[in-house]
Amino acid sequence: MTMTITTPSDAVPPRGGMVRGKARPWYASAEGAGYLFLLPWGIGFLCLSLGPILWSLYLSFTDFDLLTAPDWVGTANYVRMFTADAKFMTSVRVTFVYVLFSVPLKLVFALVVAILLNRGIRGLPLYRALFYLPSLLGASVAIAILWRQLFAGNGLVNQFLAQFGIEGPSWISNPNYSLWTLIVLAVWQFGSPMIVFLAGLRQIPADVYEAAQIDGASRWRQFVRITVPLLTPVIFFNAIIQTIDAFKTFTPAFIISNGSGGPVNSLLFYTLYLYQEAFGYFRMGYASALAWVLLIIIALFTAFAFLTSRYWVHYDE
Incomplete structure (x- = not known):
């Protein structure tokens, strides 16, 4: 009589056909691998973004000059900002005027160019x-220096006007015109919103325009009744992006005014004033408070745009 001995390897596997083995470590699973790939970004976000943000919030309630330990002063920086700092109100006014004029003019100019390019030219x-090239170069130091030379008293702009017997002012050093030179520079950087507008125009069905032409609609009526309503999501996107960028404008104002804010502080942008307080006077606590106020201003503008978008932005549904 033959006796068969069954070893563990020959044992019948449990229901499901799998042998329960040693549990795999968490990083060997699909979810664990995903977390491992996200780990470098998480470390960078915590150390390079969230950490400095929270630290600047703390510094905004202190008196800190980079050389000594921060001295807690509570809300003194904010009280001084809104009650005793005339340059703060000047920088807010200059920045708001710049945003109010540069953003709409840039968007209108970009839309006009996009419509012209959408006609299928060679x-x-x-x-x-x-x-698009000006959008890549417009914020550079080289372009700011070139712009300062163009609008100087003996610059190319005045030389061109002299050909027609017009004696132009020194656009940069005249407080009545200095800010407008930067607004023109901002409008000149229309390439980025123009590309977005062009992509949006390409998504509008051609048969909609054909039906409007059959009904006898003029080009202007087609633009008002078809192009603008169907393009409102793109207009909304461009308006948000360009407004945030306009609030953060720094390089042109710094280079053209040599960091001083221009004549009678006519070029004292908010970011330039923040830079002066932080790296000119080493008032890091006060500069941190300025930075947080700017963040709140941008957040309020963005929130207002999203809240009102339901009344004028038309999506597919």
Whole structure:
């Protein structure tokens, strides 16, 4: 008689066909691998973004000069800002005027150019690249220096006006015109919103325009009744992005005014004033308070835009 001995390896596996083995570590699972890939970003966010943000919030309630330990002063920085700092109100006024004029003018100009390019002209990729180039270079130091030379008293703009017997002022050093030179510079950087507008125009069905033409609608009526309503999501996106960028404008004002804010502080942008307080006078606590007020202003503008978008932004549904 033969006896068969069954070893553990020959044992019948449990129901489901799998042998319960040693549990795998958490990082060997699909979820664990995902968390591992996110870990570098998480470390960078905590150390380079969230940490400095929270630290600046703390510093905004202190008196800190980079050389000594922060001295807690409570809300003194904010009280001084709104009650005893005339330059703060000047920087707010200059920045608001800049945003109020530069953003709409840039969007209108970008939309007009996008409509012209959407007509199927030859060499469209070349035109798109040429028109987008100012958006890449406009915020650079080199362009700011060039702009200062163009609008100087003996600059190219006045030389051109002299050909027609017009004696132009020194646009940069005249407080009545200095801010407008930067507004023109902002409008010149229309390439980025223009590309977005062009992409939005390409998504509008052509048969909608054909039906409107059959009904006898003029080009202007087609633009008002078809193009603008269907393009409102793109207009909303561009308006938000360009408004935030306008509030953060720094390089042109710093270079053109040599960091002083221009004549009679006509170029004292909010970010330039923040820079002066932080790195000119080493009032880091006060500069942190200025930064948080700017963050709140941008957040309020963005929230207002989203709250009112339901009344004028039309989506597919």
